[in-house]
Amino acid sequence: MVMKPFAQFISLAEAQSAVQQVLPVPEREWVAPEQAYGRRLAESLAARTAHPSATESALDGIAARLEDTRMASEQSPVTLRGVGESRAGEAYSGEVGPGECVRIYTGAPLPSGADAICPVERLEFGAEGEVRLLAPARREDVRPLGDDFVAGDELLPAGVRLTPARVALAVAGGHAALPVRRRWRVVLLSTGDEVRAPGTPLNPGEVYDSNRYGLRGLLHECGAEVLDLGHAPDSVNDLAARLDAAGGADLLLTSGGVSMGRYDFMRDLLMERGEVTFWKVRLKPGGPTLLGRWNGLSVLGLPGNPVSSLVVFELLVRPALTGEELRTVRLRAAAPFAAAGDKVAFWRGELRGGEVAPYPKQSSGVLRSLSDARVLVRVDPGQQVQAGDELDVLLLD
């Protein structure tokens, strides 16, 4: 049979852009604020109202005319006449005249005539509404109308992740429904005859399906809707049937069966009966990663090695799902890092007092070092990293 041509040994940037093209910006849907946590905003959000909605007091105390209170001190208090009260939700409707004051509470509208606040800790209340000020009132304790924002101000740009503070901001700005990007629907499938469900008896050579649980969690973190297709044995026909069942999803993520082995059936299936966009990336770990299509469904074949599958997710899938760049910082190396031939390497790193050192075991089968590592250290082909050199470091959490 004649195989269609596909890209091989591509760069990390090329692989990232190919995966990104599979997941363009999704449609918009509206959700209530309590459904919006962790979602991505589909369009920028403007305030519908001002916050605060009136000029108000920042403290519990009295509102007065600053002029009248300037000379107040503990030794020589200034006495004002209390003429009423302004509560949050129930403003004082009159005017505060010279020598007068109004009891006021945090968030209550400042009555007209008053321009400053004296807190209750600096007051003494006498008979018949007399109020003695032991310190001058302060303009700084007045919160001007719209101090936070006014109607029409942009509150949030399109694409941001809705943290609790951002949801609170949107509600403060008058929104009862938020436009968010539809969740990506991602189907997950592990492959391999040796792969077993958690907790079942294990024969030598068999392995628990840890990749599925790592990948599921990563998809969850990225806000994707996960459809778990379980586990497929090493059989092209079985795999084909499962891939058929994944129609309607935005992406199918598989683990295993993409390298050079005789039983690497994911690779065979897509090459012989589907389409391959690229196979093999100049990357370590994650070299054998494959992107293809099956009846219109995009399929990203992650390598089966436990570290490789999770690292490739971080590098290719997370940015495409979230629309965010990789989170990198510059750190100094505490020890030398090796390059990986013509591949760009992402080594698991250990933080040591603000510097980063390689974990001793970097094999793609050693999951413990990935579980410990909070960072991945990027080393480009030919880069000779010595202790003290600055490095690009990818943050994992």
Ligand SMILES: Nc1nc2c(c(=O)[nH]1)N[C@H]1C(S)=C(S)[C@@H](COP(=O)(O)OP(=O)(O)OC[C@H]3O[C@@H](n4cnc5c(N)ncnc54)[C@H](O)[C@@H]3O)O[C@H]1N2
């Ligand atoms: N001759 C060559 N052999 C290999 C090459 C190569 O270039 N030439 N590449 C190596 C690299 S790099 C990787 S990565 C692996 C990728 O292999 P596959 O994607 O084909 O994965 P499998 O062979 O199916 O499994 C590899 C390894 O991972 C374990 N595994 C598989 N699935 C799971 C799972 N769901 N949970 C946990 N562990 C899993 C599996 O038991 C194997 O130990 O190929 C190298 N070989």
Ligand code: MOO
């Ligand atoms: O690239 Mo493989 O992913 O090192 O083990």
